[in-house]
Amino acid sequence: MSVRWTPLGVLLGLASTALALALAAAAVSRPRLLAAPDRAPPLRRLRSGHAGDYVALLLVGTTLLGALALPGILGS
Template sequence: MPVTMIAVPAVLLAGALAAGLTPGPDSAVGRTFDADAPHAPHWTLTGVLLGLTSAVLAAGLAGATVRGPASQEPYAWTEPPRRLHSGHIGDYVAWLLVGTALLGGLALPGIAAG
């Protein structure tokens, strides 16, 4: 695996960790979202453990997916949806529009009622 494929995610992860550990950004975010907050957001053991657990699970699942055995076509039901998307840019635009309209239609009753 080329070093550049590992270097960029490593730098981004290190930057995210540094931003989370320094005291300045968390108090700035606390003031941004709640101007009357008496103190900045703080770390809790539960929050740290949940964050670490989710990061480890995400990395593990990504690694298992990338390193897992490549299968030809595991399920026959995936063939019709594959025919609907040829990879042309128009397909991306059309399916983005369909997905946006579907999410908007699903959210409309909640928005109209609320």
Template structure:
């Protein structure tokens, strides 16, 4: 499904259109390398925090 939506967005961008709710998401990810590093660290921290109770309790 993700590949299909990506292909649709690339081939016919006007069909999906620019939505107002996507504006804040676009500001969070500007494409700079620092953004990628920040999101990687945020995701790793979240996964670590979710796994911590299982590691300590197990």
């Protein structure tokens, strides 16, 4: 099996690169344009930098993702 480049694949790759460069340039030149909204500080207070906090947030996120995927798994 050989891998071949398609024109659509190359175009999507170039478009992704251009979008990433544009977002990076906007973040560097106008940081307030991409600043976090006013609802971000309560979320930032959840992070203290302790490893246990990150483990707890990972567990909560994994549980939420599993709960959202469960109906699709049980339905098939």
